[in-house]
Amino acid sequence: MSATKKIRWGVLSTAKIGREKVLPGIQGSETGIVAAIASRGLERAQEVAGQLGIEKAYGSYEDLLADPDIDAIYNPLPNHMHVPLTLQAAAAGKHVLCEKPIALNAEEARQLLSRSDDRLIAEAFMVRAHPQWIRAREIVRSEQLGELKAIQAFFSYFNDDPGNIRNNAEIGGGALLDIGCYTMLAGRYFFDAEPQRVVSLIDRDPEFGTDRITSAMLDFGQGRQLNFTVSTQLTAYQRLQLVGTKKRLELVIPFNAPLGGEVSLRLDDGSLLGGQSAETETFAPCNQYSEMADVFGRAILGEEGLPYGVEDAIQNMAILDALFKSAESGGWVSVG
Structure with a gap:
């Protein structure tokens, strides 16, 4: 992908965090534009697309993922849908920035290792870009x-x-x-x-x-x-x-x-x-969501390496798993 070309983002769902924070952040970034949004109903997708000036609206996630003009996906779906839809997006040839937590647990997060190596996946921790x-x-x-x-x-x-x-x-x-x-x-x-x-x-x-x-x-x-x-x-x-x-x-x-x-x-x-x-x-x-979009965008464009990818996200989940386990056992739990 040429560094002169802006990354065309597609957004899965009309979730509040996307509408109010991440989508405006991407629109204000140097590397990307929000080109499409999908919802479970076309009317809702069209409504939000109109509000935010987004070119395309889809009535299903699958239709958006099939759009050949979309380079990257932002996935702000509920937590239990993060891994399944991220894998679907990667299989469709898209890079994916997925909301945190990237999975429900580390075992589920490890499924993301099966994606093609040329598809970037990252967890959307905007604080690290601020x-x-x-x-x-x-x-x-x-x-x-x-x-x-x-x-x-x-x-x-x-x-x-x-x-x-x-x-x-x-x-x-x-x-x-x-x-x-x-x-x-x-x-x-x-x-x-x-x-x-x-x-x-x-x-x-x-x-x-x-x-x-x-x-x-x-x-x-x-x-x-x-x-x-x-x-x-x-x-x-x-x-x-x-x-x-x-x-x-x-x-x-x-x-x-x-x-x-x-x-x-x-x-x-x-x-x-x-x-x-x-x-x-x-x-x-500063808009930390714009900064986050540009960190991911520059990695897609090949200008910089991706500082935090799938392995980092799996480690995050392993630590969270250990914290839940500790509360259940009432004692210290090692993080392996």
């Missing part, structure tokens, strides 16, 4: 924090709607798969390492059966620890602290960086309590 995460890791690697030993994360929102898919345990609902994947990922990203063992505590909703509050500790070896709590039934809040032997780094809005708004990092040597000694680094407004 300048604040990239800059934060640069600070960690520069050893300004000293030795990074502790990461603390919290991510929550309140949603007790029985009709919401996030509250359906059978199709992958619950806090750990929905947002715990982000807090877990922070450990892998900033430690530049894999957890050796994990332990977790889960409180499940008695009606939904989903994990509504999950807390965990991940042991990365050499004294490095990630601690996090995630919840679907607490007031909305998020934080991410990277604490080293010399300084502490705080990502103020780490996961849902506001589109069109500034974000900042706070670097603190602890000389004054209450964060009064912190130095703030502010980032200009």
